[in-house]
Amino acid sequence: SAVISQKPSRDICQRGTSLTIQCQVDSQVTMMFWYRQQPGQSLTLIATANQGSEATYESGFVIDKFPISRPNLTFSTLTVSNMSPEDSSIYLCSVAGRAAGELFFGEGSRLTVL
């Protein structure tokens, strides 16, 4: 298993500002993922963070809004840019386990945009 730490755990932000979420893993991993979970909803994959190359974004998510960095095999950041109240969600960092379909998740970062 992997231990994943996210910062901040929660924050309240003003609209129009940007916030960067950090994800630290206790071991080197090839694939890291960023998910969004809107209130009362399921998880939606935002992007796959690749070390040494640009992130791969899912449909409906763009780099200008959610820039991602992956400087090494244990760390990644997700920035939520120019926030609006619709961005109020829990943002979760995840890494792949050894088994097919196995994911480990951090505790999430709960953002509230006023």
Added chain:
Amino acid sequence: LAKTTQPISMDSYEGQEVNITCSHNNIATNDYITWYQQFPSQGPRFIIQGYKTKVTNEVASLFIPADRKSSTLSLPRVSLSDTAVYYCLVGFNTDKLIFGTGTRLQVFP
């Protein structure tokens, strides 16, 4: 990408066995079936995975029929602490997994 269908919610009482069924009619040959559990204010937690027949671990059992078009997560003798959302996912590549709506299980005393 296989789509899954689960009941939105289920209620149970402590000590009962709970079975949550997931439909995945267009599952691919190399797809695995994986179940996750999510408590409020936490990320999902992997609980069990299978390919066919039956798998059992210390937390749950997973039953998969021969055609693999559905699967059933069985939680024996649930307690209040099993109140959570349970997600069924099918896939092989971890970068292509899709979380469905999940089943919200409420356990009552």
